[in-house]
Amino acid sequence: MNAANDRSAAPDRLAGVASAALAIAAVSLVLLALVELWQVIARYVFNASPSWTEPVAILCMNTTMMLGAAAGVHAQRHFGFFVAVHAAPPWLRRLLLALSRGVQVAIGLMLAVWGLYLCVQTWDVRLAGIALPQGASYLPLCAGGALIALFAAELLFRAPDLQREGS
Numbered sequence: 001m002n003a004a005n006d007r008s009a010a011p012d013r014l015a016g017v018a019s020a021a022l023a024i025a026a027v028s029l030v031l032l033a034l035v036e037l038w039q040v041i042a043r044y045v046f047n048a049s050p051s052w053t054e055p056v057a058i059l060c061m062n063t064t065m066m067l068g069a070a071a072g073v074h075a076q077r078h079f080g081f082f083v084a085v086h087a088a089p090p091w092l093r094r095l096l097l098a099l100s101r102g103v104q105v106a107i108g109l110m111l112a113v114w115g116l117y118l119c120v121q122t123w124d125v126r127l128a129g130i131a132l133p134q135g136a137s138y139l140p141l142c143a144g145g146a147l148i149a150l151f152a153a154e155l156l157f158r159a160p161d162l163q164r165e166g167s
Helices: 015-044 053-074 082-087 090-121 134-156
Strands: none
Touching (some): 015 053, 015 134, 053 090, 053 134, 082 090, 090 134
């Protein structure tokens, strides 16, 4: 089969989105480390523990976790039945890859929908220690879940490269 007819050789239209998600996750991880560093310095050096560091650290952690997981799904390195796929014969690999990606889409949609529900339900409640709504803590869950579903759906509808994905 030549590359012109192979759907898996199609350009990756979501690579930029995945790169942006990974960049935001990396920046959020650095911010998390800086916030925790400030928490330790303020508490043990200045004896004045700031109240805003915990909710900001949780928001950074949620952002890092969800956007990093979404980028992992795009890179086909996260949320997969890797051992089963690699051990299976080629005819079964296609089925296992499709099943895996279908599960990824379902999980991503569930995270996005329930994250949005939690976001909306808690938007009027203020976080302790910072002037942000409680619902802001769930925004990364919504975004990450939607990206997981989007990336998995794109992989589901693209023919698998069994040499890359299943060997």
